[in-house]
Amino acid sequence: MARGFKHSLGIRHLVCGSCNGCEHEMNALTNSVYDITQDGWDIVASPRHADVITVTGPMTVAMREAAQRTVEAAATPSIVVAVGDCAAGDGAWAGAPLAGDGAGVELAAAVTVRGCPPTPAQIRAGLREAARRLDGKTTSGKSALER
Numbered sequence: 001m002a003r004g005f006k007h008s009l010g011i012r013h014l015v016c017g018s019c020n021g022c023e024h025e026m027n028a029l030t031n032s033v034y035d036i037t038q039d040g041w042d043i044v045a046s047p048r049h050a051d052v053i054t055v056t057g058p059m060t061v062a063m064r065e066a067a068q069r070t071v072e073a074a075a076t077p078s079i080v081v082a083v084g085d086c087a088a089g090d091g092a093w094a095g096a097p098l099a100g101d102g103a104g105v106e107l108a109a110a111v112t113v114r115g116c117p118p119t120p121a122q123i124r125a126g127l128r129e130a131a132r133r134l135d136g137k138t139t140s141g142k143s144a145l146e147r
């Protein structure tokens with residue numbers, strides 16, 4: 001059955017070794033300024049309810065398997081959005097022994113929001129891009145939103 005995303009979007013957030021800077025900006029998405037619920041979007045507790053998986057951090061070795069299992073458990077179709085330079089693979093911990101290559105590479109993120117950290121407005125733009133792709137069911141291919 002065809003499913004539309006124009007009026008709702010479930011977002012599950014994964015912290016994969018972030019310094020929490022990106023989380024502070026993610027948290028602002030639900031405050032009264034950036035309030036994503038006005039778009040019918042919300043943060044959900046389970047990947048099974050998620051249309052979008054947002055990922056921050058460099059994808060530490062300890063989080064790799066859990067992150068992959070979370071993406072596999074997400075609804076179909078769903079899309080991965082890498083949030084921040086670490087998730088893009090070239091942030092502060094790039095090359096560190098226990099840091100991976102970021103969600104952009106390891107989870108094949110279709111949308112990447114650059115910045116250290118990106119602003120809530122930039123993250124929201126990334127979510128709009130994810131929603132646009134889900135509406136068109138084009139969840140593959142890279143899209144990087146620059147600073």
Ligand code: SF4
Nearest residue numbers: 019021084085086116
């Ligand atoms: S991109 Fe910057 S703010 Fe975000 S987790 Fe990495 S170091 Fe922290």
